[in-house]
Amino acid sequence: MVDDETMEKILYLSRLAVDGAQRREIAGQMEKILDYFTILSRYDTSQVDVDLGEAVASETLRQDAAHAGLEPKEVKAFAVHFLDGYFSVPRILEEEQ
Amino acid sequence: MSEVTALTLTELSDRLQSAELTSTAVVTAYRESYRADAKGPQPLNGYVEWFEDALSQAETADAARRRGDGAHRLLGLPIAVKDNILIKGRPLTCASEILKGFTAPYSATVIDRLVAAGMIPVGRTNMDEFAMGSSCEYSCYGAAHNPVDRSRTTGGSSGGSAAVVAGNQAPVALGSETGGSVRLPASFCGVYGLKPSYGSLSRYGLVAFGSSLDQIGIVGRCPRDLALILAVAAGKDPNDETSADTDFTRLGDALARRDLKGLRMAIPQEFLAEGLDPEVRKVLDSFVEWARSSGALVETISLPILDASVAIYYIIAPAEASSNLARYDGVRYGYRNGETANLFELYERTRSRGFGKEVKRRILLGNYVLSSGYYDAYYKKAQGVRTLLIKEVGAVLSRYDLILSPTAPTPAFTLGSKVDDPLAMYLSDIYTTFANLALLPSLSLPAGRTPHGLPVGVQITGRRFAEELLLSCAETWYEEGGAR
Numbered sequence: 001m002v003d004d005e006t007m008e009k010i011l012y013l014s015r016l017a018v019d020g021a022q023r024r025e026i027a028g029q030m031e032k033i034l035d036y037f038t039i040l041s042r043y044d045t046s047q048v049d050v051d052l053g054e055a056v057a058s059e060t061l062r063q064d065a066a067h068a069g070l071e072p073k074e075v076k077a078f079a080v081h082f083l084d085g086y087f088s089v090p091r092i093l094e095e096e097q
Numbered sequence: 098m099s100e101v102t103a104l105t106l107t108e109l110s111d112r113l114q115s116a117e118l119t120s121t122a123v124v125t126a127y128r129e130s131y132r133a134d135a136k137g138p139q140p141l142n143g144y145v146e147w148f149e150d151a152l153s154q155a156e157t158a159d160a161a162r163r164r165g166d167g168a169h170r171l172l173g174l175p176i177a178v179k180d181n182i183l184i185k186g187r188p189l190t191c192a193s194e195i196l197k198g199f200t201a202p203y204s205a206t207v208i209d210r211l212v213a214a215g216m217i218p219v220g221r222t223n224m225d226e227f228a229m230g231s232s233c234e235y236s237c238y239g240a241a242h243n244p245v246d247r248s249r250t251t252g253g254s255s256g257g258s259a260a261v262v263a264g265n266q267a268p269v270a271l272g273s274e275t276g277g278s279v280r281l282p283a284s285f286c287g288v289y290g291l292k293p294s295y296g297s298l299s300r301y302g303l304v305a306f307g308s309s310l311d312q313i314g315i316v317g318r319c320p321r322d323l324a325l326i327l328a329v330a331a332g333k334d335p336n337d338e339t340s341a342d343t344d345f346t347r348l349g350d351a352l353a354r355r356d357l358k359g360l361r362m363a364i365p366q367e368f369l370a371e372g373l374d375p376e377v378r379k380v381l382d383s384f385v386e387w388a389r390s391s392g393a394l395v396e397t398i399s400l401p402i403l404d405a406s407v408a409i410y411y412i413i414a415p416a417e418a419s420s421n422l423a424r425y426d427g428v429r430y431g432y433r434n435g436e437t438a439n440l441f442e443l444y445e446r447t448r449s450r451g452f453g454k455e456v457k458r459r460i461l462l463g464n465y466v467l468s469s470g471y472y473d474a475y476y477k478k479a480q481g482v483r484t485l486l487i488k489e490v491g492a493v494l495s496r497y498d499l500i501l502s503p504t505a506p507t508p509a510f511t512l513g514s515k516v517d518d519p520l521a522m523y524l525s526d527i528y529t530t531f532a533n534l535a536l537l538p539s540l541s542l543p544a545g546r547t548p549h550g551l552p553v554g555v556q557i558t559g560r561r562f563a564e565e566l567l568l569s570c571a572e573t574w575y576e577e578g579g580a581r
Contacts, residue, residue: 013464015444045481
């Protein structure tokens with residue numbers, strides 16, 4: 001059941017705001033989808049060790065060495081709000097009262 | 098359709114090498130095909146951008162070929178690229194408002210390799226936003242239209258890539274797969290679509306959706322065209338630890354057809370159950386008849402766990418997406434929603450206005466199945482059943498060479514018919530997701546048409562890294578007349 005409280009919680013986790021009719025519509029659709037997922041209860045997974053194929057062998061991992069990254073001018077090209085070589089964001093710290 | 102745009106990539110390559118054609122003529126022909134269609138009453142809307150400098154790159158390629166300094170067979174050939182694969186210096190949006198204004202700072206490894214061989218990316222193709230969809234309707238650029246019947250969907254999410262290949266606007270295109278996004282549009286549009294094994298193609302530079310499932314795929318008009326691209330693009334990439342040390346270079350010279358005699362194929366009866374359109378079934382049956390008459394052993398088997406594949410997929414993929422898409426916060430990429438008082442508001446407003454409906458739905462679903470109180474019941478359960486599925490599909494493939502099935506339960510459906518019913522849309526992927534979950538290569542080939550002329554695809558799935566077997570069987574089908 002995707003009730004108001006649950007919806008509020010996952011909207012917060014998702015950093016999304018949805019209100020009114022759209023919220024009710026999404027909650028209804030999610031309930032239908034979650035109900036479909038009950039098909040998984042047919043399978044006993046209590047003894048299953050999750051295994052998604054062979055793990056990456058440690059010898060194939062990259063060396064722990066620094067490589068050149070993007071230059072500030074390259075970052076500036078894709079960042080819409082860029083100031084003095086940094087991403088620009090709204091104020092984070094509140095002003096002292 | 099000009100004579101040039103009717104040719105396959107392989108035929109174009111042959112004619113460039115014999116100097117019967119120039120790259121300039123080829124790129125011009127495709128550009129004119131795209132432009133003429135775009136002016137029509139109902140354009141395909143397969144491209145979201147045509148690269149105007151493609152022609153000058155073609156001229157450069159022609160000059161290089163004239164110099165004769167060891168030209169690769171792909172030199173000067175055009176390729177369309179899905180709008181979620183990075184090409185350095187080009188815009189990239191994943192068909193989302195939230196990425197408008199973003200320019201790729203580097204190229205995907207697959208692009209680097211194809212460009213190094215001389216290929217010319219000619220445009221970005223339409224897609225469902227962030228590759229989430231089965232119809233190419235969830236796009237900020239509007240839906241792509243099926244070239245066979247423009248009132249119908251192309252399938253998705255790589256609908257633009259299939260539309261431009263089937264609509265003679267590109268000889269070949271890159272798409273991407275998380276749960277069937279190359280094979281489904283290939284089936285709907287009547288072309289070949291390959292999802293390589295997980296690891297065959299580097300994911301570096303492919304915008305992440307579901308990282309344990311994502312894979313770049315190829316759409317083309319014949320199996321040899323897919324092989325040509327795979328031969329160059331595959332192989333280990335230090336920038337993607339999950340890439341495999343595969344070597345398909347031998348396929349680039351000449352993909353050979355394969356004698357089907359003795360080949361063992363399994364059809365899961367679960368894929369023949371209720372919901373399968375009778376016209377699709379007829380096409381599958383005639384393909385089976387052809388395979389048997391060619392000497393293959395085709396048997397119907399039972400693999401009940403396949404009934405769980407859509408549920409597993411729609412838990413794991415949204416869970417991974419909710420994490421991968423957390424990076425779109427209005428700070429680093431593309432769109433930002435105005436001036437806000439604090440960071441939380443910035444994130445919330447940007448994401449709420451930047452993401453479309455389906456993407457929001459999947460982020461919410463992903464956060465739901467990962468959240469405290471639901472994690473074990475959904476996410477952990479799905480991971481457990483996925484493990485069972487991998488083992489059971491693996492057991493079938495130890496007895497059979499291929500799993501054979503329809504690619505989709507229906508031919509292309511009409512635009513708008515499923516867009517407001519997410520579960521109905523998800524069930525379009527009912528036959529495709531198991532290959533992604535099990536990390537296997539899978540290929541959709543055009544197997545026939547319905548009485549109304551709609552294409553129907555048949556899907557062959559093999560053991561991990563058995564791409565050559567899939568392509569060579571498809572080549573046999575193609576050479577013997579295929580669905581033509």
